[in-house]
Amino acid sequence: xxxxxxxDGETLRELVPMARAVQVLQDALLAGLDPxxxxxxxxVEVPAGQLLLMPAAWGRHVGIKVAxxxxxxxxxxxxxIQGAYLLMDGESLAPLAMMDGVxxxxxxxxxxxxxxxxxxxxxxxxxxxxxxxxxxxxxxxEAFRAVRPVRRxxxxxxxxxxxxxxxxxxxxxxxxxxxxxxPGQADLIACCTTSRTPLFDGxxxxxxxxxxxxxxxxxxxREVDDDLVARATVVVEARSAxxxxxxxxxxxxxxxxITIGHLAGNLGELVAGTVPRGPGPRLFKSVGMAWEDLxxxxxxxxAWMRVR
Numbered sequence: 001x002x003x004x005x006x007x008d009g010e011t012l013r014e015l016v017p018m019a020r021a022v023q024v025l026q027d028a029l030l031a032g033l034d035p036x037x038x039x040x041x042x043x044v045e046v047p048a049g050q051l052l053l054m055p056a057a058w059g060r061h062v063g064i065k066v067a068x069x070x071x072x073x074x075x076x077x078x079x080x081i082q083g084a085y086l087l088m089d090g091e092s093l094a095p096l097a098m099m100d101g102v103x104x105x106x107x108x109x110x111x112x113x114x115x116x117x118x119x120x121x122x123x124x125x126x127x128x129x130x131x132x133x134x135x136x137x138x139x140x141x142e143a144f145r146a147v148r149p150v151r152r153x154x155x156x157x158x159x160x161x162x163x164x165x166x167x168x169x170x171x172x173x174x175x176x177x178x179x180x181x182x183p184g185q186a187d188l189i190a191c192c193t194t195s196r197t198p199l200f201d202g203x204x205x206x207x208x209x210x211x212x213x214x215x216x217x218x219x220x221x222r223e224v225d226d227d228l229v230a231r232a233t234v235v236v237e238a239r240s241a242x243x244x245x246x247x248x249x250x251x252x253x254x255x256x257x258i259t260i261g262h263l264a265g266n267l268g269e270l271v272a273g274t275v276p277r278g279p280g281p282r283l284f285k286s287v288g289m290a291w292e293d294l295x296x297x298x299x300x301x302x303a304w305m306r307v308r
Contacts, residue, residue: 004095004096005096005097005098005304005308006098006099006100007098007099007300007301007304008100008103009102009103009106011300011304012107012300013107015299015300015303015304015307016107016296016299016303018107018111018139018142018146019146019147020299021108021111021299022111022115022118022146022147024296024299025108025111025115025295025296026115026271028295029267029271029272031059033058033268033295034268035237035241035266035267035289036238036239036266037291038056038241038289038291039055040240040244040245041054041289041290048068048070048072049069049070049072050068051066051067051068051069052067052068052069052083053065054066054067054288054290055290056289056290056291056293056294057090058291058294058298059090059298060089060090060091060298061087061088061089061090061096061294061297061298061301062087062088062090062093062294063086063087063088063290063294063297064085064086064290065083065084065085065086065101065104065290065293066083067081067082068081068083069081071194074134079102079135080134081101081102081105082101082102083101083102083104084100084101085098085100085101085104085293085297087099087294087298087301096301097297097301097304099297099300104293104300106136106139107139107296108292108295109136109214109292110136110139110142110143110144110214111292111296112286112288112292113140113143113144113190113214113284113286114140114143114144115271116210116235116267116270116284116286117143117144117147117148117188117212117284118147118148119270119273119275120270120282120284121148121187121188121210121282122187122208124148124149125148125149125187125210126149126150126151126187127150127151127152127154127186127187127188128141128144128150128152128153128154128187128188128189128190129155129156129183129185129186129188129189129190130153130155130156130166130189130190131156131157131183131189131191131193131199131215131223132156132157132190132191132192132193132215133155133157133163133166136215137166137190138166138169139192140190140192141153141170141175141190144188144190148188150175150188151175151176152175152176152177152178153167153170153175153176153177154177154179154180154185154186155167155170155177155178155179155180156180156181156182156183156199156200157179160179163179164179167179182201182204183200183204183205184204184205184206186206187206187210188210188212189205189209189210189211189212190212190214191211191212191213191214191215191223191224192214192215194215195215195221195223196216196218196220196221196222196247197222198222198223198224199224200225201225202225202226202227202229202231203228205228205231205281206281207279207280208281209281209282210281210283210284211224211228211232211282211283211284212283213248213284213286214286214288216246216247216287217246217287218245218247219250219251220247221247222246222247222251223248224248224283224285226251226252226255226257226258228281228283229248229249229257229262229283230252230257230258231280231281232278232283233264233275233277233278233280233282233283234249234262234263234264234285235263235265235266235267235269235275235282235285236263236265236266236267236284236285237267237285237286237288237289237292238266238267238289239260239266241287241289242263242285242287243260246285249263249285264276264278267284
């Protein structure tokens with residue numbers, strides 16, 4: 001039996017550039033993929049952190065990602081998220097390819113956010129604030145630029161040196177960039193941190209702002225506060241996943257600030273154009289789902305088959 005092909009991070013990005021990743025996710029949803037059908041991922045506690053097991057099936061493929069969340073890794077100079085992806089044929093379940101799970105996550109997470117931004121944010125949104133200075137923060141700058149005319153990026157991070165370096169990287173890409181203490185003037189806000197408590201005062205967020213929160217996937221951790229959630233039109237990947245894992249929403253529900261009816265829709269409904277909009281900010285809360293990995297991984301494999 002021949003060895004499975006392995007698609008590393010560089011190859012994945014060549015096969016599925018960011019704009020393409022956004023499009024294949026939208027195409028899958030428009031073709032009938034229902035995010036609510038994806039099984040909730042088991043989370044296994046291990047001494048170093050967590051193992052997340054993420055299986056999904058769609059179209060001609062099935063796949064599973066085994067992701068490790070190791071909080072101590074950044075101090076070792078390693079990514080906090082580790083992992084590998086196995087793509088299989090949907091009919092025979094024969095293995096087709098292995099992929100770099102870290103690179104796949106780094107691609108699909110901002111692509112999902114950008115898809116939400118495409119359908120939530122005003123067409124002229126150009127002022128972006130990003131919380132965090134790691135790979136996901138950079139991915140969100142790249143992804144937002146793929147769907148909106150971003151010209152300025154304000155960086156907010158606990159480590160001032162990393163924030164300055166991130167701003168310099170943005171400037172090198174032709175963006176106006178600075179480091180600030182709050183995101184009050186931004187019309188696009190990306191929260192890409194490991195914070196377990198709200199990052200900013202939601203009362204200061206502009207009514208026309210779109211906020212994306214991707215950093216937490218635990219019921220007792222959140223990046224945005226009750227005030228923002230209560231004011232916002234809230235969209236999630238899937239209600240089932242959000243109500244199981246999204247502390248950004250579970251905590252306001254527990255506090256009585258909102259009810260389940262406050263969730264305006266999921267990503268499939270947003271893409272279909274059936275999500276009603278309120279007068280305040282828009283909030284997209286992501287916890288990461290297995291269908292997203294599968295759609296992008298399948299696109300990468302199909303592109304690889306065409307060029308190999």
